[in-house]
């Protein structure tokens with residue numbers, strides 16, 4: 001039998017990695033899709049009247065084999081891929097989108113869902129069931145299921161145009177990014193750059209068979225140059241090239257595309273009965289409405305602006321000593337770095353011996369134990385996809401099995417960059433069984449060498465805690481329905497557990513548990529940690545203003561500003577939208593929106609605010625721990641009962657209020673960021 005079609009529900013039957021061969025994937029996908037289709041038919045062919053149980057609940061438990069298989073396959077495609085797997089991904093992706101389209105457009109199924117939805121007041125459903133019903137109904141309605149045929153056609157046309165336009169937007173940004181290069185032939189032009197950056201510039205030149213050095217608009221080349229290069233003329237040239245991307249009235253210009261996208265998104269929202277695109281998006285967010293996002297942003301802006309202006313003046317004064325009369329955008333990163341060095345002189349390398357990977361992961365386990373009573377036991381009997389992966393069995397204080405936990409720490413060929421949490425099996429309850437999850441974190445940390453163990457940078461330490469926070473959200477899940485379990489929450493709520501966990505990395509009481517020199521065992525000097533804290537907050541007012549400016553620009557484009565029909569000048573619109581948050585003089589030949597890929601290419605439209613939103617949440621939540629003790633069991637239990645175990649079973653704001661007692665306040669963030677003085 002195909003190993004991918006076997007079930008694995010308990011700790012002792014996990015994903016059968018060692019039996020899987022690439023040839024198994026395609027047939028397994030075909031069989032699993034067939035099975036999922038049959039499960040849907042089973043719902044729609046039922047001659048009994050639609051009920052919550054025979055329709056909504058059944059729908060949520062349908063396609064289980066397919067979901068599990070997709071998890072295995074796409075997780076491997078990220079963590080342990082090769083050409084063959086990538087080719088299979090290309091082949092199965094259309095099958096999967098065809099299948100999900102079939103469900104979305106299945107009128108018989110929608111009619112049953114709608115029939116249950118229309119009776120929802122009389123069904124005496126639990127909160128979780130109400131949430132599930134709402135979610136299932138909206139997954140159809142938000143895609144046009146309630147529209148008449150003419151409007152359905154219209155919607156499909158808009159969607160097609162939008163997907164073409166965002167693709168074109170991205171291609172233009174890429175083309176413009178690649179079209180520029182700064183070719184330097186005199187080493188003096190690279191003065192100030194660290195050796196690594198110089199080396200990379202030399203390699204880039206060599207690749208194009210050029211002498212000297214090449215600087216490009218790709219971040220790994222652009223950012224170091226803007227941060228360290230002493231040559232102000234070159235920094236200006238590079239910054240202006242970066243800011244002019246897709247705003248040069250050539251064939252890669254994005255101005256018309258931006259206008260078209262916002263108009264079509266607006267039209268789409270109206271067609272579905274929403275006032276604006278932002279209203280449409282925010283319906284499924286913790287923030288709920290554009291008004292709330294605007295209020296949230298303006299409130300923070302008002303409080304952070306004095307600090308930002310103070311910092312800007314401080315930075316300007318510092319640059320004046322260098323003869324800079326008026327601080328410009330291309331001076332920002334450069335003088336910030338210089339001033340930071342002068343103020344802190346932080347040596348990141350000196351910290352690494354205190355953060356041996358094994359100690360840090362143990363620290364995370366101890367903290368999870370002190371807070372939630374969890375025990376992590378490394379075991380060898382769980383099948384893995386690579387020998388470097390570590391496997392754990394997680395139990396609670398009563399010894400009950402809670403979760404399987406995989407941890408995959410080091411970079412290798414076939415693993416994509418970054419760090420992430422994922423799962424091989426979600427948690428759910430059915431027929432008196434609470435089926436526990438299989439959770440994984442994947443990272444790219446500093447590898448051990450022959451003479452040294454893996455010693456983490458502080459940034460890697462917080463990354464580990466971040467992913468571990470997501471993992472706890474997955475492991476501690478305790479819901480009935482799989483689609484509401486664990487991290488299946490609105491995405492402006494999903495970073496709460498992860499960012500919250502990071503806070504423990506800065507606390508003496510927590511660091512004392514694990515941050516010990518790997519050779520001498522001496523505890524980390526707290527003044528070093530304080531330095532990290534202070535330097536992390538350096539120029540935080542300016543940073544806050546910058547983040548808020550992007551979020552506000554996004555909201556202006558998608559609903560809070562004038563109606564998209566009347567906007568006809570991208571630059572003018574943007575200038576207006578950025579008016580309250582501007583620190584540096586505007587650069588006339590530059591435009592942010594034409595290269596703002598987050599909102600015009602990717603899925604962040606009306607969502608950019610969530611970065612700050614998540615920070616406010618985690619600071620406010622951690623403040624509660626600080627008030628009651630960072631290892632306070634009752635506070636931890638409130639977090640567990642109301643947030644970590646609850647997944648997406650209720651409105652995030654209600655879950656949060658049950659944990660915290662109030663709605664989140666931005667005071668804790670302002671205090672943590674040193675912006676209250």
Ligand SMILES: [Zn+2]
Pocket residue numbers: 466470495498
């Ligand atoms: Zn995260």
